[in-house]
Amino acid sequence: MxxxxxxxxxxxxxxxxxxxxxxxxxxxxxxxxxxxxxxxxxxxxxxxxxxxxxxxxxxxxxxxxxxxxxxxxxxxxxxxxxxxxxxxxxxxxxxxxxxxxxxxxxxxxxxxxxxxxxxxPVAYGTAHGGLLWRAALKPGETLLVLGAAGGVGLAAVEVGKAMGARVIAAARGADKLALARAHGADETIDYAAEDLRQRAKDLTGGKGVDVVLDPVGGDAFDAILRAVNWEGRIVIVGFAAGRIPQIPANMLLIKNVAVTGLFWGAYRDRNPALMRESFATLLAWWSEGRLKPxxxxxxxxxxxxxxxxxxxxxxxxxxxxxxxxxx
Ligand SMILES: NC(=O)c1ccc[n+]([C@@H]2O[C@H](COP(=O)([O-])OP(=O)(O)OC[C@H]3O[C@@H](n4cnc5c(N)ncnc54)[C@H](OP(=O)(O)O)[C@@H]3O)[C@@H](O)[C@H]2O)c1
The missing domain is CATH 3.90.180.10 (Medium-chain alcohol dehydrogenases, catalytic domain)
Structure with a gap:
């Protein structure tokens, strides 16, 4: 072959x-x-x-x-x-x-x-697993997606909307942000040109975001760790920026923040039933026109x-x- x-x-x-x-x-x-x-x-x-x-x-x-x-x-x-x-x-x-x-x-x-x-499979499965299984994202919460025009990121914008969240898309450059908006993002942040931490705070009335999906890591993670709401959840998906961030534990204590990891592929061995349930949901959303890869x-x-x-x-x-x- x-x-x-x-x-x-x-x-x-x-x-x-x-x-x-x-x-x-x-x-x-x-x-x-x-x-x-x-x-x-x-x-x-x-x-x-x-x-x-x-x-x-x-x-x-x-x-x-x-x-x-x-x-x-x-x-x-x-x-x-x-x-x-x-x-x-x-x-x-x-x-x-x-x-x-x-x-x-x-x-x-x-x-x-x-x-x-x-x-x-990978982009939507990862986005859904991260937001549902790891972050327990609820309708009405504010979700910030980093790398929001990438494979996992853009899928997370759509999945976040389908789950009823207000979605803030953060990415580099106007074209990527326009794409994220076309896929449902309510607000956008250009983290190459704007202060990510400050903008995330400004867009949430100073409270910070409830959930972050982070496939990027590096400086973007450092910024958002300081821009999450009380009982906020950050889902670590990957380190596309190349640097694996370190977490000062006191930052988590002050606001009851949870930082959680996701290794989506591991669920196919550890909990295949959950994986199939997730795909059934995702394919139903696709057939309803709510997901547009x-x-x-x-x-x-x-x-x-x-x-x-x-x-x-x-x-x-x-x-x-x-x-x-x-x-
Ligand atoms: N944990 C899991 O189960 C799981 C599953 C799938 C993927 N992942 C991980 O998630 C990450 C994203 O995967 P993907 O397939 O969605 O990748 P992708 O389509 O390339 O998206 C990655 C995004 O990261 C941003 N980025 C920032 N700095 C970058 C750099 N130095 N080089 C490349 N991209 C950079 C880019 O957006 P801007 O230019 O807008 O910054 C890009 O759109 C990877 O680290 C991947 O390994 C993990």
Whole structure:
């Protein structure tokens, strides 16, 4: 099968596209012909050897894919050959075929195309898990989303609105903020040009925000730690800015603030029922038109290096999706 190949850790430019043997089908697994695969920040970390899990070489990156079921292991029930599915994967999505656990597949609604389906699982799943499971966001609360035009960020803007929150989107530059507004944000903060802490306070009558979803870390985290409301909750999702912030414990005590982590992917082993419940909610919201996945770039598999560079240069918005060219 044609696949993106990582033979050694390094910059995205080192990735090649060539032939790899199709992965073996083990019990409980399903072979999927991949039509499209979503790019995630974690893929850029994995090819550089900076992700918590390091697959053996050679491997194909790719945490999520959408396609058609080609083969199922004899013990698999509830999945049929020919079914359109989106899959959450450990890696391997940037290839013409991938083998996934049957439990990590979700049927694609009839009216959803493969590119949208490839952009869906990680961004929306993470946003919903962070806001519901970790922050217990309630209707009427104020939610601040950092990196609000990125994959997880833009999804969190929409999910926050669907959960009934007032959403403040923070991102770099007017274009990204306009996109966040088009996806439902009530207020915006340009953290490249404005004082994030002060603006968050000003937009909440001096109280601070109730919930923060933070996929960025670094200086933005330091600022928002000082701009949360009494009993505020901050969900740490990632460190796209590169620096892992340190937390002075006294800041938490003074306002009864909770800072909580999210490792969304771990729920597929630890609580798959919760994961399925979340997807049922998200797909219902999608079919009601409340979620509108935004894909700024669709590129063929061969342009994977360029796709990762676009993401790392902060030039993508919403998701980048790679296509295999399969009919
Ligand atoms: N914990 C989990 O379970 C989980 C799940 C999914 C993702 N994540 C993590 O969440 C983060 C976001 O993932 P994503 O796939 O949504 O990425 P993404 O689409 O690239 O979004 C990241 C955003 O971070 C901002 N950013 C700030 N400084 C940056 C820098 N130096 N380089 C790149 N971006 C920077 C960018 O927005 P501005 O330019 O507007 O600042 C960008 O839109 C990553 O750290 C990822 O590993 C964690």
């Amino acid at each position: 044609r696949a993106v190949i990582c033979r050694e850790f390094g910059e995205p430019a080192k990735l090649t596209v060539g032939d790899l043997p199709s992965p073996a089908l083990k019990p409980g697994m399903v072979r999927v012909a991949v039509m499209a695969a979503g790019l995630n920040f974690a893929d850029t970390l994995m090819v550089k050897g900076q992700y918590q899990f390091k697959p053996p070489f050679p491997f194909s990156p790719g945490h999520e894919a959408a396609g058609v079921v080609r083969e199922i292991a004899p013990d698999v029930k509830d999945v049929r050959v020919g079914q359109r599915v989106m899959a959450f994967l450990g890696y391997g999505g940037f290839a013409e075929e991938v083998v996934a656990n049957a439990g990590d597949l979700f049927p694609i609604p009839d009216t959803m195309d493969f590119v949208t389906a490839a952009a869906f 935004h894909v700024s770039h669709r590129l063929p598999l061969e342009r994977v290096g360029e796709a990762m560079e676009l993401m790392l240069a902060r030039k993508a918005t919403g998701k980048i999706v790679l296509t295999t060219g399969a009919p």
